[in-house]
Amino acid sequence: MASPILTGQSQTVFSRAWDSVRRWWLGRDWRAFRPAAPAAIVALGILFVVVVCATQSPRELEARYLAQGKAALQAKDYPRALTCFERVSPTANDPDAHYRLALAAAATGDYGRASALIHGLAPDGRPGYAPAHYWRARQLLASSPEPNLEKMSPALRARAESHLVRALDGDLGADRPAALGLMGQLHLVAGRLEAAEQCLVSAASATPMNRLYLAQLYLKKTPPDLVRARKEADLAVGYFRDRTKDDLNNYPARLSWAAATAFLEDFSSAVAILEEGLSATGAPIFRAAIAKTYVGWYDVRKKQNAPANELIALLAKGIGHEPGSRELLDRILYHLQVGGADADQARGALRDLLASGTQALAHVHFALAVDARMRNDHAAEKMHLELALAADPQAAVVANNLACALMEPPHSDLPRALATVNVALGREPGNPVFLDTRGRIYLGLKRWQDAITDLDAVLTRAPGTEGVHAALATAYDGLGQTDLAEKYRRQVPNKSAPKP
Known part of the structure; x- marks a missing residue:
């Protein structure tokens, strides 16, 4: 290899430095070394960098980038995480690097890239990387327009379950309890109670929401195990109440607390829990939960043969909180179809809602229009549909029904x-x-x-x-x-x- 070419000035500087070092070495005189100290320090620095670069293996660089990427992902610094994982993934044999690159891509909005990476890590029909299979199972279920597992397509549930099986066969780390809980829910919906119980019991200590599913499971047994069902629901109530006590913004805990309380059929307390959250935060999610609680309250009281006026009052309160609740409107339309005193009371409740200035204006007018059609009062039907469409000009069903009336x-x-x-x-x-x-x-x-x-x-x-x-x-x-x-x-x- 050719030697580097030095200028005359550089040669003079280094010659003097070398002479100073030589004289110091021979005489151990620090005063002789002093003029050469800066050059010696620079040379040592350059030598150190060269040694580090020469001795640091690609594996060590990869480990550094992985560690920095994980830290950035944890800190939600997604662009930095993406950069770190991009530098690692082309040469990395570890699927975790590609998985975390997918997470970073999804977090920065590049869902197409994230999906392609995940599908490569967790293919259909054969084993892959366990966390990626778990990710795919959750995404499949989240893709359903119906959030209720029981109402989802059986084919969709089966695909999600196949990925969960492969996920649980591998190392999921801290995600394992949550994956077990999800598998338990799928077993529960499919009626496989023994398998559901095994999964949910294993998951319940780490993810207490699964205690509610355990409670439901014990009610489905033949005969129902009421003692264990109540015990699980009580444990869930205590856990989520404690999590909510000092944090009004802990929405998941408050919603779970209310759901467990409603499971115990203490509906008035469940409504109060949700109304407190709504009053403190104004979050719309609490309105939907209140409506669902009133639906459950109505269904239980109906089975207990409660009088129609009590049932209709529950529906009216629910509609007041969540005007667009299809479940509540379907139940009030049922009373309109029954006719007689039930229909009169339901009609009266709807008119009271109108008079009170409810936000449910379009929905209430629509219900009254359906009632008018059942009574062959076409003039009233048309009037209520006109008013419903005026209140919500984009309501497709209302527009269609008004077109039929016209x-x-x-x-x-x-x-x-x-x-x-x-x-x-x-x-x-x-x-x-x-x-x-x-x-x-x-x-x-x-x-x-x-x-x-x-x-x-x-x-x-x-x-x-x-x-x-x-x-x-x-x-x-x-x-x-x-x-x-x-x-x-x-x-x-x-x-x-x-x-x-």
Whole structure:
């Protein structure tokens, strides 16, 4: 290797330094070494850096980046974490580096990259990296539009369960109790009580929310184990009450405390717990929880044959907190359908809500419109639907029902009905119910081709829709396509489609 070329000045400096070092070494005279000290210190520094760089292995660098990335991830410094893991992942054989890179990517909003990394670490149908399988199980369940496990697609639950099995076969570290709890919930929903109990008991000490699921499990046993169910619920109440006492902003603990209290059928206390949280924080999540508590309270009292006025009062209180609760409105509509004193009391409760200036304006008017339709009071139905749509112009179901009401003779208004149902379809373009409504309006307007377009879509998406074959036969008759009309008419047993 060629020697470095030094300038004359550099040679002079280093020659003098070397002479000073040599004289000091020979005579041990510090005064002789003093002029060379700066150069010697610089040389030693350079030598140290060279030695460190030469001796530090790639594995040590990788470990440093991993440690710094983990620390940044813990501190929620996601861009720094992403940078650290990106420097490690191209050469790392450790799947944890790629997994943490996925976490950092997801935290910075790059969900596509995170998903691709996780799918590589936790493929379908074969074992992979345990934490990635757990991540995929949770993401699959979170992707369901229905948050209730019992109402989720069985196929979706099965996919999530397959990833959980692989996750639990590996090393999950601190996440293991939570994964066991989730597996226990899936077993519970599937009716596998023994397997559910094993998972939930193992998870309950670390994740006390699982005590509520254990309580539910003991109630499902044959015969129900009421003593153990109450014991688990009591333990959950005590745990979450203590966590909430000094922290009004601990939403999960307060919600769990209320849920455990409601499980013990102390509904008034559960409502009070949630109302305290709502009053202190204003968080909307408490309104939804209050509504759910009133649903549970109503269901229990209904089984106990409580009087209708008490049941309806519970529903009205729940609607006052959460106007959009479908469960509460469905139950109040049940009382309207029963008729008689039940319907009168339900109707009265809804009118009281209107008079009190409720935020549930659109929902209450909609319920009263349904009641009016059941009583064949078309004028009242139309009035309440108009008011409901005015209160919530984007309410698709209200718009569709108003369009149907506007089609009713003798005072039908088809152009306005068409404009109104288009509001509904603007919100949900593929809804077969709304398409069916517009198809019938097009029939009334003799816009045969448009009617066929909508009704064909209805037949494809919801073939069981009543009258759709007859309506299509009418449209084809209108176009003079009698052969086609007859084919559709044959699909309507014992009925004939009306001629235009």
